[in-house]
Amino acid sequence: MRLLGLAISCCVLLMDGLLIWRGVRSRCVRLFPLFFAYILYDFSSTGGAYLVYWVQPSWHASVYWFCYVLSIVVEFAILVEISDHIFQPFPAIRNLGRSLTILIAVALGLTYILPALLSSRGMRPALLDFALRASLTKAVILAALIYAARHFGVRLGRNVAGLMLGFSIYLGVNIANFACVERFGDLYASILWVIAPIAYTLCLLVWTGALWEYAPMPGTRAALPAAGGDSEALVLELARFNNALSRFLHK
Amino acid sequence: MITLVYVTIAIAFLVLVLVFFTRAKSKDPDQGVTRNDQAPHFGDASWLSLSECIFDPSDARWLRNELSFPELALSLTRARKQLAIQWLKALQVSFNTLVRTTALSPHQNPGANSLESWRLLWLTVRFQFFLSYALMIVKLFGPYHRLIPSFTWIPFLKEGESPQRRSLLASSGDLD
Numbered sequence: 185m186r187l188l189g190l191a192i193s194c195c196v197l198l199m200d201g202l203l204i205w206r207g208v209r210s211r212c213v214r215l216f217p218l219f220f221a222y223i224l225y226d227f228s229s230t231g232g233a234y235l236v237y238w239v240q241p242s243w244h245a246s247v248y249w250f251c252y253v254l255s256i257v258v259e260f261a262i263l264v265e266i267s268d269h270i271f272q273p274f275p276a277i278r279n280l281g282r283s284l285t286i287l288i289a290v291a292l293g294l295t296y297i298l299p300a301l302l303s304s305r306g307m308r309p310a311l312l313d314f315a316l317r318a319s320l321t322k323a324v325i326l327a328a329l330i331y332a333a334r335h336f337g338v339r340l341g342r343n344v345a346g347l348m349l350g351f352s353i354y355l356g357v358n359i360a361n362f363a364c365v366e367r368f369g370d371l372y373a374s375i376l377w378v379i380a381p382i383a384y385t386l387c388l389l390v391w392t393g394a395l396w397e398y399a400p401m402p403g404t405r406a407a408l409p410a411a412g413g414d415s416e417a418l419v420l421e422l423a424r425f426n427n428a429l430s431r432f433l434h435k
Numbered sequence: 436m437i438t439l440v441y442v443t444i445a446i447a448f449l450v451l452v453l454v455f456f457t458r459a460k461s462k463d464p465d466q467g468v469t470r471n472d473q474a475p476h477f478g479d480a481s482w483l484s485l486s487e488c489i490f491d492p493s494d495a496r497w498l499r500n501e502l503s504f505p506e507l508a509l510s511l512t513r514a515r516k517q518l519a520i521q522w523l524k525a526l527q528v529s530f531n532t533l534v535r536t537t538a539l540s541p542h543q544n545p546g547a548n549s550l551e552s553w554r555l556l557w558l559t560v561r562f563q564f565f566l567s568y569a570l571m572i573v574k575l576f577g578p579y580h581r582l583i584p585s586f587t588w589i590p591f592l593k594e595g596e597s598p599q600r601r602s603l604l605a606s607s608g609d610l611d
Contacts, residue, residue, distance in 0.1 A: 274536065274537060275536070275537075275552065275555055276534045276536065276555045276556070276559050277534055277559055278552050278555075278556070279553060279556045280556055280559070280560075283556065316441070320441075320444065323444075323445075323448050326452070327448060327451060330451065330452065334455060335531075335563075337531055337535060339459065345456060345459070348456075352449065352452040353449070355448070356445045356448050356449040356452075357445070359442075360442045362441075363437070363440075363441030363442055363445070364442070366438065418536060418555060419554060419555060419558065421533055422530075422533065422534075422555060422558040423558060425529075425530050425533070425562055426558055426561060426562050426565075429526070429566060430565070432486060432490070432582070433565060433582045
């Protein structure tokens, strides 16, 4: 089991390195700065934890858990990156993704995560609860982004679609996994612990494939011919639609 | 029990994501949208006057009260309800097509978080909210129902209310 853990960590380090290398080569680093900042953080924290394990084994557990809790928070950066990219080509809804992400994160953070943290007894249940509820919050944000993209008929590019797919696999497995920890405590400690790292490795594999090279968003509609892409004209058109609907509502 | 709930949520989430990506891959957003599904440009007066006809209850009233054909009036109301839903959906399709208008170049948006962007988002969200509301009301109560609730059930508005105050209250609910 220890060997398996080491092998998975090595895989994660390798994939992180590969992602960063490909990101630099394909110039995706400049286009997805938050995502690559997260990958860099993951690479350095995994490598750092390794280093501590060999140099000062007694510190390893503390360093690992500190990095783990921090990564739960830092993972929200991936959602911000995804939400920015989905609607970026469309001026009318450019801020929709980030607004949804922040609104849902704050709302669920205050009503779902924080009360559970404040009422939990002990470090272990608090940490488990935090990881589970944060994963669910991220899944809700992803589902909302998927719904919004589908509602407006937005087609996703390969890069963003890959980011969403990989992260969804990781989050889905995490939710089921953390929920099972409490129920199958002993079984989890011996066998099931391996599920989360394997899901993360799978997620990294999807991300590497998706970000191997830059792919622009497909099938975007051309700018308004009369407006010449001017956002003021777009405001005018949107206002016209709103006025037509308002007139209808007032009947 | 709670474990089962979370596991179900996780499976449902993964299924949702897989369905979304499978459909998105096979379907173009404008595929299957015919010209009839889209609202014409707002310059087209006949299209706007069509909405006046669809949402005008006088035909149904005339059939029911003056010609005494209540069943025919009911049938007309049902047909108008479907037309009203189609009209609203066409409006939504046209609006979403407009929303998918891109900037001339991706680098032409230095003020991505500018006030203008937020204004555009506000107009979009506002339209989507009121359109969903209108669709819900038409689906639930039919095309002839008031979309803005009447406040006449409030006792102090029924009696002794000055016309000025009433018009003031009405304008406070103004959506423009």
